[in-house]
Amino acid sequence: MVSERAGAVEPFIAMDVLERASRMEDVVHLEVGEPDFDPPEAVFDAAVDSLRAGNTDYTVARGKPELRRAIADRYDRVYGVTVDPERVVVTPGSSPGLLLAVATLLDPGDELLLTDPGYACYPNFVRAVSGTVETVPLRAEAGFQPRVADFEAAMSEDTAGLLVNSPANPTGAVMDGDALGAVVAAAEREGVTVVADEIYHGLSYDATEHTVLEYTDDAFVLDGFSKRYGMTGWRLGWMVVPDWAVDAVNRLAQNLLICAPNFIQDAGVVALRGEDGDRLDDIRETYRERRDVLLEAVERWGLDAGYTPEGAYYLLVDVGGLPGDSVDVADAFLEEAGVAVTPGVDFGDRASDCVRLSYATDTGSVKEGVRRIEKLLATVER
Ligand SMILES: Cc1ncc(COP(=O)(O)O)c(C=O)c1O
Incomplete structure (x- = not known):
């Protein structure tokens, strides 16, 4: 029998979403926090x-x-x-x-x-x-x-x-x-x-x-x-x-x-x-561009981030204005637009109306994810 301690541990929903998304074809991955660059050759x-x-x-x-x-x-x-x-x-x-x-x-x-x-x-x-x-x-x-x-x-x-x-x-x-x-x-x-x-x-x-x-x-x-x-x-x-x-x-x-x-x-x-020098500067610049792509997109979608992230590669967006809860929204993004995002429930009660967008993936995919979500949202009644 599983201990009370082990029973209390909850699933990591971002990984669940990744598992579901990886069984589907042609999905843009904005759910996981894995950098898309490799370490230096050395x-x-x-x-x-x-x-x-x-x-x-x-x-x-x-x-x-x-x-x-x-x-x-x-x-x-x-x-x-x-x-x-x-x-x-x-x-x-x-x-x-x-x-x-x-x-x-x-x-x-x-x-x-x-x-x-x-x-x-x-x-x-x-x-x-x-x-x-x-x-x-x-x-x-x-x-x-x-x-x-x-x-x-x-x-x-x-x-x-x-x-x-x-x-x-x-x-x-x-x-x-x-x-x-x-x-x-x-x-x-x-x-x-x-x-x-x-x-x-x-x-x-x-x-x-x-x-x-x-x-x-x-x-x-x-x-x-x-x-x-x-x-x-x-x-x-x-x-x-x-x-x-x-x-x-x-x-x-x-x-x-x-x-x-x-x-x-x-x-x-x-x-x-060997750290870090120009390589890390370039990486930071790339992330900043992707963040800005998402911030502009979120505004066009009529949604609200309400803040500007200054680091890492995540943006938490309030989707309370869309039909359903954030799990429904993440499901719709995945099933209907082919974009995987993480529902905010993973991150605590105060994020339960949000989805987390990760821009750790390449810039082309971030832009494609934006295009797909935009197309889906154009069909949604609010
Ligand atoms: C805030 C935070 N801490 C720790 C980790 C785990 O990192 P590691 O690969 O070093 O175990 C993650 C992974 O996403 C993270 O987001």
């Missing part, structure tokens, strides 16, 4: 060379020292923050890092504060370790920026941690530095640990990104290679953990994960050391 070469050199055995659980050093160096180079490599733990993607973070932080019943809307999987990580979830609201009219006062009001003696995600999924909102600093200060006042998911760092257009480590060492930071380097299926990520958690996280990693793949870790060093 990263492939490093992986293949390392594989051929026989680096196929286990590594130490927290990761190869050279990779941990390269990760620590990146914080210095990009943010001017000193990170001791001893605090870096390499994981097979950032998702296992999140699992280790909640397993370290939460006793059964302890609360993690999340934002609504927020990434669909967060509450399920918490449920998987028998923690509880409380949410703070985000509002389109405030650009989906979290308010410190909302976090303050939501923190209670049960709150063990609060999670911030910037640039954010599903909104693309980027938190400004002052707000992030203020949330960290409020959490510290209440003895609450901050968990920062920084997986979309590097993909901001109009905003300056700040790592939470600029404001505190007492935080769990999750990051990785999936989004910025286009390495989703390589499964490589990392966490930076507070001093007091290093030993516990290492023991959990040893037992639950063993290690991230050996030769992929070598490729990770090359991705970090």
Whole structure:
């Protein structure tokens, strides 16, 4: 019999939509968050060379020292923050890092504060370790920026941690530095640990990104290679953990994960050391163009985004004015227009009237998706 814990974990609807859409022909994929670019050639070469050199055995659980050093160096180079490599733990993607973070932080019943809307999987990580979830609201009219006062009001003696995600999924909102600093200060006042998911760092257009480590060492930071380097299926990520958690996280990693793949870790060093320069500038520019294509389209459709995303590659659009709920709208887009989008219910109650459009796919497909939705909406009575 399935445990209560496992029973409480809900399906990831974006993946369900992807599964349905991949059984259909000629579908434009605006549902998944997979970058359409590959990592640089040197990263492939490093992986293949390392594989051929026989680096196929286990590594130490927290990761190869050279990779941990390269990760620590990146914080210095990009943010001017000193990170001791001893605090870096390499994981097979950032998702296992999140699992280790909640397993370290939460006793059964302890609360993690999340934002609504927020990434669909967060509450399920918490449920998987028998923690509880409380949410703070985000509002389109405030650009989906979290308010410190909302976090303050939501923190209670049960709150063990609060999670911030910037640039954010599903909104693309980027938190400004002052707000992030203020949330960290409020959490510290209440003895609450901050968990920062920084997986979309590097993909901001109009905003300056700040790592939470600029404001505190007492935080769990999750990051990785999936989004910025286009390495989703390589499964490589990392966490930076507070001093007091290093030993516990290492023991959990040893037992639950063993290690991230050996030769992929070598490729990770090359991705970090070769970073980022013009290539990332070009990628950002491409995403910005696609975002603008979608923003203009949404306005033509008479729908409302109500904000301008500044990072990641998502746009959350209110479809409350269309017939049916957001699941019906997503169904109609898929079945009648051949465009897969994710219904907002995946991301929390406050996104339940919305659909999320991902512009991680190539520009031609984004434009084709727009054309198809436009054609469908022209036939819909409102
Ligand atoms: C906000 C957020 N965090 C984490 C992840 C998982 O990333 P990874 O491939 O590093 O496990 C995703 C994937 O879409 C995401 O959107």
